[in-house]
Amino acid sequence: MSIEIRDSPQFYLTAPSPCPYLKGRQERKVFTHLIGERAARLNDVLSHGGFRRSQTIAYRPACENCKACVSVRVPVADFVRSKSFRRTWTDNQDVVSDMRSATPTSEQYSTFRAYLDLRHADGGMADMTVLDYAMMVEDTHVNTRLVEYRLTGKNLPLNRQGEGPLIGVSLTDILADGLSMVYSFYEPEMAERSVGTYMILDHIERTKTMGLPYLYLGYWVEGSRKMAYKGRFLPQERLGPNGWDRVEK
Structure with a gap:
């Protein structure tokens, strides 16, 4: 059981910050780390679920009152x-x-x-x-x-x-x-x-x-x-x- 917990991705939520796309709005992101042997498979799964990669981080918007960002x-x-x-x-x-x-x-x-x-x-x-x-x-x-x-x-x-x-x-x-x-x-x-x-x-x-x-x-x-x-x-x-x-x- 300890191995399963260690190998499962942990997700984190960023603090609010100014949105780079829509003036006057705040953005938050949920993210996890893409490291180790399972990184490629995890990246596949998360990309299918609307995540994007930046270096060893996979992230997606998690804004409370805005759904403007749509994966395409x-x-x-x-x-x-x-x-x-x-x-x-x-x-x-x-x-x-x-x-x-x-x-x-x-x-x-x-x-x-x-x-x-x-x-x-x-x-x-x-x-x-x-x-x-x-x-x-x-x-x-x-x-x-x-x-x-x-x-x-x-x-x-x-x-x-x-x-x-x-x-x-x-x-x-x-x-x-x-x-x-x-x-x-x-x-x-x-x-x-x-x-x-x-x-x-x-x-x-x-x-x-x-x-x-x-x-x-x-x-x-x-x-x-x-x-x-x-x-x-x-x-x-x-x-x-x-x-x-x-x-x-």
Whole structure:
């Protein structure tokens, strides 16, 4: 019995803090640790229940008077690109993506830093150093990868490995039933290419190729401009009181 107690996850509740998505509201989270041999299996189960991972922590909102944060996943076999998605896909045909080990690089951090400085200068991650970034990538007990996105073509500067300019990165977990985009960032100068959208479209294709049914996108937050984009990837499933509900439009 003592072994069962020790191996069972323990859940904790954070104190109230300002909500990063909806002005004037407070947020609380329930969380547990993802460590040891059972971390990957626990991450699978909790992801299916609406949790997200940050390093060795799995968390989900537990706000008393607000249910705005809704877990979203895309059933990739049914996804059909809209006209705007087809245009984004075409506009980025000179981009190659590569899934590799979760190993941080200075090149990635440079893009990460530029992204934070322009898009999230007042956010909770604004002061992250290169060591903080390395911890974000490496501190994992689950099956985690980095997907890099680079430009190809003539007359482009190449790095020491002969690769073109890095324009985007996604920290991605491989789950039993899909891929989960833990955190993504891109070169702000490439915003007109809709690189963030392209990375999701690419992950949908990767999920299909790997024979997995779902791409987990995290939380869609009604009323939040930061999270509104997630509602565009249809059809999708949103986690409600009775399980995952399909949304067509």
